[in-house]
Amino acid sequence: MSQAPSPALDERRAQLAVNLARVRSRIDAACAAADRDPAEVTMVAVTKTYPASDVRLLAELGVLDVGENRDQDAAPKAAEVASAGARVRWHFVGQLQRNKARSVVRYADLVHSVDSVRLAGALADAAQRHRDRPLEVLVQVNLDGAVDRGGALRGGDDPDREIDAVAAEIAGRETLRLAGVMAVAPLDWDPERAFAGLAEIAAGLRAGYPGAVVVSAGMSGDLEPAIAHGATHVRIGSALLGMRSTLR
Numbered sequence: 001m002s003q004a005p006s007p008a009l010d011e012r013r014a015q016l017a018v019n020l021a022r023v024r025s026r027i028d029a030a031c032a033a034a035d036r037d038p039a040e041v042t043m044v045a046v047t048k049t050y051p052a053s054d055v056r057l058l059a060e061l062g063v064l065d066v067g068e069n070r071d072q073d074a075a076p077k078a079a080e081v082a083s084a085g086a087r088v089r090w091h092f093v094g095q096l097q098r099n100k101a102r103s104v105v106r107y108a109d110l111v112h113s114v115d116s117v118r119l120a121g122a123l124a125d126a127a128q129r130h131r132d133r134p135l136e137v138l139v140q141v142n143l144d145g146a147v148d149r150g151g152a153l154r155g156g157d158d159p160d161r162e163i164d165a166v167a168a169e170i171a172g173r174e175t176l177r178l179a180g181v182m183a184v185a186p187l188d189w190d191p192e193r194a195f196a197g198l199a200e201i202a203a204g205l206r207a208g209y210p211g212a213v214v215v216s217a218g219m220s221g222d223l224e225p226a227i228a229h230g231a232t233h234v235r236i237g238s239a240l241l242g243m244r245s246t247l248r
């Protein structure tokens with residue numbers, strides 16, 4: 001459903017359309033360089049800090065995958081967009097506390113940021129009560145081993161945060177579906193190295209779980225190397241919506 005006419009909305013729509021065309025052409029060029037079909041790459045518009053009206057404008061422009069990183073913002077935004085009659089797929093991409101699982105499972109279609117056995121368990125329990133179909137989830141992988149950052153680890157001393165243990169918990173729960181992996185490239189790393197490492201982990205996971213085909217990697221600044229290394233989902237915030245005033 002489109003919104004009531006207003007000059008401010010028209011201007012915003014025009015700006016989003018220009019940004020969208022730029023991002024799409026970057027994705028197309030990256031796919032051409034990697035000999036991939038752009039249809040294999042889903043762009044998730046990360047709308048954090050931006051209002052529900054932007055989500056509706058993006059939906060009118062054909063962007064139907066939307067990402068948020070905080071439940072406090074995402075839950076009311078999803079409700080507002082739904083009550084306006086717009087249908088989008090909500091991706092939860094941020095660090096998630098277990099006590100938010102009950103809220104997130106109500107609106108999220110795909111949770112990218114599952115990085116512990118206990119969080120997977122909390123989402124599975126919540127999905128059982130509050131959803132009528134399985135919740136798709138990705139194992140968020142920590143690529144540099146900095147334990148204070150989000151992400152499950154390869155090996156390490158904490159079984160709750162071990163990649164294979166998290167994957168096994170998800171795969172063992174009827175209310176979850178293990179769809180693949182997600183990572184954020186560490187700031188101080190060459191993104192090529194980060195996404196090559198993620199591709200290796202993704203391939204390892206697919207060997208055990210053939211349905212785990214999603215590789216969520218790449219943001220506004222590094223979508224090209226992510227696509228070169230097999231990203232199926234890129235998460236684009238500032239290149240599409242503008243610079244955020246806060247560091248989130």
Ligand SMILES: *Cc1c(COP(=O)(O)O)cnc(C)c1O
Nearest residue numbers: 046093219220235236237238248
């Ligand atoms: C904010 C955010 C993005 C988008 O970042 P941009 O650099 O603005 O494109 C992607 N992924 C996650 C997990 C985020 O929190």
